Amino acid sequence: MKSMERISVAVALSASLLSACPVYVWADSTEAATESDETEKVNSEKHDFKSFDWGMKQEDIEAVEGTPDVDEEMSNADGKFIAYADRSIAGKKAILAYYFTNDQFYEARYLLKEDHSLGSSYISDYEDIREALTSSMGETPKDYVKWDTDSHEDYYSGREGDALSYGYLSYATWFAMDNMDVYMFMTADNYDISTTIQFDSKTIKPGDKDYSGSDW
Numbered sequence: 001m002k003s004m005e006r007i008s009v010a011v012a013l014s015a016s017l018l019s020a021c022p023v024y025v026w027a028d029s030t031e032a033a034t035e036s037d038e039t040e041k042v043n044s045e046k047h048d049f050k051s052f053d054w055g056m057k058q059e060d061i062e063a064v065e066g067t068p069d070v071d072e073e074m075s076n077a078d079g080k081f082i083a084y085a086d087r088s089i090a091g092k093k094a095i096l097a098y099y100f101t102n103d104q105f106y107e108a109r110y111l112l113k114e115d116h117s118l119g120s121s122y123i124s125d126y127e128d129i130r131e132a133l134t135s136s137m138g139e140t141p142k143d144y145v146k147w148d149t150d151s152h153e154d155y156y157s158g159r160e161g162d163a164l165s166y167g168y169l170s171y172a173t174w175f176a177m178d179n180m181d182v183y184m185f186m187t188a189d190n191y192d193i194s195t196t197i198q199f200d201s202k203t204i205k206p207g208d209k210d211y212s213g214s215d216w
Contacts, residue, residue: 048179049108052098054201056105058082061098070097077101078207089197090132092125099206106204112195120161122193123171126186129197130173133182137175141182144172165191179203 048054052061061082062068068082079101087096089110099107114125134141147153148168156163163169167188175182180202186195 048201049199052105054105054179054204057103058098058100058105061105065098074099074206079106090129092129094197101204101206104204106201106206108199110197114195118161119163119165119188119193122186122195123161123164126171126184126195129195130184133175133184133197137177137182139175139177141173141175141184144174146170146172164188164193 051064058080065084069085070083071080073080079099081097081099083095083097085095087094087110089096089112093113094110095113097109097111098105099109112125114122116122116125130141130143146169147163152163152168156168160169164171164186165188167190170188171184171186173184181200183198183200184196185198186193188194
């Protein structure tokens with residue numbers, strides 16, 4: 001992975017996705033897979049994520065996945081992450097990251113790397129992954145579509161791809177499982193569309209970052 005790409009990936013992966021994405025009221029809303037494709041393995045009967053279980057050590061995951069492209073400390077939580085640049089989900093190219101606290105695996109994220117000229121193509125990718133996850137998990141998710149203003153919703157009706165590109169429209173999906181929560185987010189900033197799929201353990205959570213020894 002090139003140096004600048006590595007830095008940008010590290011910054012993106014160490015950010016808190018749930019706090020950075022648009023606000024969705026999960027509880028109050030109604031309900032609404034190729035090349036080394038990993039979707040079918042995401043939620044198997046025997047394991048929490050792919051062939052791994054929450055609480056596993058970093059070295060155990062690296063023994064299967066190989067040497068990571070990124071291995072860094074979290075910037076806003078007590079933990080670290082490793083990332084692999086060339087993975088896929090539902091046939092879509094993605095970066096895959098694993099997160100650890102006290103050397104316990106507690107979270108995984110895919111960041112899509114697909115590059116399209118049309119916003120509508122990103123929406124199609126999102127829908128393909130949502131469908132694959134729904135089939136794999138056997139659960140119906142809750143879906144959310146958030147417009148920034150009513151006027152944009154009216155004006156861009158039928159042109160959701162454009163609205164997404166401009167940052168007027170964002171998407172989210174939530175799968176509530178017994179052992180984890182799975183979130184999908186798609187947003188845009190300055191025409192840069194970002195799609196993330198996040199798998200969170202319900203039993204292992206990172207603590208707050210300790211800044212007691214910092215000069216700040």
